[in-house]
């Protein structure tokens with residue numbers, strides 16, 4: 552592959568192969584990054600996050616007088632990422648007490664936080680009330696009663712006459728083209744009120760003490776590459792009446808593999824929504840997650856072994872503990888040797904975990920991979936860090952931000968001590984890293 556060239560849109564903006572044929576992310580040499588920060592490592596091009604945030608906010612400003620871009624923090628729930636989006640003027644979608652904690656820690660103003668969840672606990676609702684989050688999205692009848700009850704007991708503090716602003720989550724009965732495990736808008740879904748129940752939910756919220764019904768919410772699923780399902784969801788919400796706020800969720804898809812059809816741009820996506828709602832007034836919210844972060848990040852691994860057992864198995868030092876998506880729903884990724892792009896050896900890129908299903912890329916084409924090679928998988932900036940785990944006692948990787956040739960660790964690698972930090976009683980101390 553030609554050197555000194557930029558790479559496909561699957562990679563972060565500005566990525567290229569330098570004169571020596573080595574991948575550069577945010578101006579940083581991938582082999583140097585692997586040497587400095589170790590592997591596996593999540594590497595993020597900071598400018599890419601900024602550019603994507605601005606693509607959304609710029610289009611929103613042009614298309615509607617009050618359209619807010621709400622970052623779905625579940626995609627990459629790391630305070631450095633959250634703080635960058637807070638500085639760019641985004642709002643934040645938190646789907647648990649933990650995500651709310653992260654959003655606050657990252658500096659989001661509470662009134663710009665939207666609390667989601669289909670099973671919010673009393674503690675989470677109390678926390679949201681205490682911090683005076685901007686909107687709580689009500690998912691079910693139990694929650695309407697629970698939230699109203701907490702406010703009646705005085706948990707909401709003095710919210711004035713209006714009460715806690717809330718949205719009602721509607722399940723619009725729209726099934727977009729995506730994996731069933733990330734489809735949420737079909738009739739038989741665990742999220743929200745069905746179209747049949749929505750009217751009653753709206754009435755119950757209106758009648759409930761301490762709640763101020765601002766509008767409706769729908770989120771039909773994730774990794775959607777067609778705009779029509781979003782239009783249908785908008786029309787379903789519009790059919791339920793006029794409200795000051797409509798939140799049509801997230802779900803815009805991204806490219807994971809070179810040569811895949813490009814997803815709609817942020818502008819095309821927002822244009823479709825604004826046109827389908829045909830509603831110049833009021834406030835519109837959109838909640839992109841994946842489309843803000845997925846292509847901003849890559850993962851670096853080191854090859855530990857190569858063997859020929861029918862297939863050519865290339866085993867690396869990470870796997871399902873840092874990227875669960877291939878195992879959860881067969882998500883496809885590319886892989887490359889970071890300093891020898893363009894190989895033709897058919898390989899199975901496997902992780903280090905004790906499951907045969909721990910395969911990161913089933914059909915990788917690599918350039919004669921050898922132990923010690925640094926492997927890169929692009930488009931791992933969404934739902935990778937978020938779903939990372941400690942299977943097999945593997946410490947979770949660091950997050951490294953790169954910009955203009957400078958790299959900085961924004962989340963350090965977990966240590967072996969971290970693995971026992973919650974144990975009670977505290978374990979015997981020993982030289983954990985040295986295994987002594």
Ligand SMILES: Cc1ncc(COP(=O)(O)O)c(C=O)c1O
Nearest residue numbers: 623770773801802838839840841
């Ligand atoms: C309520 C809600 N909003 C937004 C999102 C973000 O979706 P995506 O990352 O596909 O944009 C999700 C994802 O699960 C969600 O549940």
